[in-house]
Amino acid sequence: MFNSLKYPIIQAPMAGGVSTVDLALAVSQNGGLGFLAAGYKTPEVIEKEILECNASGLPFGVNLFVPQNDTVDEALYLYKLRLEEDFQIKLTIQEPHDDFWAEKLELVMKYKVPYVSFTFGCPSKEIIEQLKKNSSHVIVTVTNLSEAKIAENNGADAICLQGVEAGGHRATFQNVNEDSHVPLMNLINTIHKEIQIPIIAAGGIINGKDIHLALSAGTEAVQLGTAFLCTEESGANFIYKKALQSDQFSETALTRAFTGRLARGLKNDFMSKYESLAPAIYPAVHTLTQPIRAKALREKNPHAMSLWASTRFKEVKQGTVKDVFEQLIKELNLCQS
Template sequence: MFANLQYPIIQAPMAGGIATADLAIAVSRCGGLGFLAAGYKTPEAIEQEIIKCKDSALPFGVNLFVPQNDEMDESLHLYKERLEEDFRIRLALPEPGDDYWQEKLELVMKHKVPYVSFTFGCPPEDIIEQLKNNGSRVIVTVTNLEEAKIAAENGAEAICLQGPEAGGHRATFRNVDEDTHVPLIELIAMTRKVIPLPIIAAGGIMNGKDIHLALNAGADAVQLGTAFLCTEESGANPVYKRALTSGEFAETALTRTFTGRLARGLKNEFMTRYENIAPAIYPAVNALTQPIRAKALKDQNPQAMSLWAGTRFQEIRKGAVKDVFEQLIKELEEYQS
């Protein structure tokens, strides 16, 4: 599955403009595997990034969001009214959509993307089979054994096992409150006993020791997101990067306040203020809060921005991907020797 990689290190497909083609190419150039995030992007935008990665002649992957539209109810209207009142802004309720699902599937097929991964669910068996027959290696992101079994049954060639320490959205198949609190290392060992597929471990992996522990627990590869957030090639905006390294934020927390789906980020005022009233309605809440987040960025106000990060964000390193990657390998080799 990863025999063509020099190192079993995958860069997480962080949506929201973070996982740029430049970031993916830089990671692949170091001997890892860079990933593009198709989520929230137009087909035209992601195709340009795919072409740029293809032109590099390096391995890369593309992540797609499996469509999900939670039913809108009165709680969404109440949340909208509260946000409009507090921020003195007019907000619009979005129309249901599928994030250009079919068009993006056609794109990864058209360009024969080497690795295709899925988040927020598992595609049906026929779609996975089509991708495999087209030459793509198919990965499904899971958070527990039940989801891992579904991925295996539907023909996935590997699973990305996300621990609760991970930054960003919980990759659960369903938008529910019940979620695993089993630490990643334990989750790897539990899954390894039952699932024969290659396991990519994700969640709170920040250094070479973490990589060693994950591989030692039974993972075949690791996926890092937060560790690459403050690299020069990352598409994270300056306010976001500054928030991660300034010391202003002490901890992360899981929240629905920004998107309607549980996601881990730096605990800020917005999360604290709206935690008890934010409805579990994705992706409607994500669209609803977008103007608030955009204004917060313009005002350089991290207290009203979604600042996704893993539990150990304080260990983030700055610099070029090459420097961060080389340090990871140096640490890994020290623990493996």
């Protein structure tokens, strides 16, 4: 499934502005596979990005969030009141939203996107079959064996196996699923014996040696997110890039404080203060905290922004995608020689 790529290295889809067309195309130009992130975008915006990638003639993928709407309850109202008081800001609880699921599926079908990946759940057999018939490769992100089996049974071409080290949201099919916090190499060892379809390894892979270890353990490709965050082509904002590279932050943690769904990021004040108060209600908490994060960006305050990153963020490199890619390949070749 990845034979047409020069290197089995996939750039993780990164929603929230990080995954730009430039980033995806630079990765594909260098022999890997670039991904667009459709999550949170309007259909118009992602359509424009797909058209730009299609025009390049390079392989690329589009990632979609499988809709999920946790029920809003009293805990969300209490969280809202507390945040409004602390930040002196008006917040709103929005109506449930499916992130334009049907419209985005229609777009990836219309433009025959070569690779389509999903997170937060597994699409139905019918949807996967339609995409495959339409000549897309279908990838489902999973965090444990039972999710991997569901993806395989529903006909996915491959699974993207996400270890607990991964930056950004846990891809769990259910919002609350704390037993899926397993390190990547342990996950690969358990799952690759049980699953016949190709496995893409993701989570905390930052250098060529990590790539070598994941491929040697039986996976067909690797997916890297944090490794590309500080490249010139990445859309991560200046404060985010600076936070990743300064000594200001010493560790990452998993939190629900920003979105209501567990995600790994640099451990900042917002996470420390609100982790115990944030309810597991996604995407309502995401939209609730949006004005706080936007204000923090305007005020250049990294302590109230979500700074998603893997456990290996201290090893992140700067430069162009070409620089980062060449370094990865050099290290990988050294391990393989």
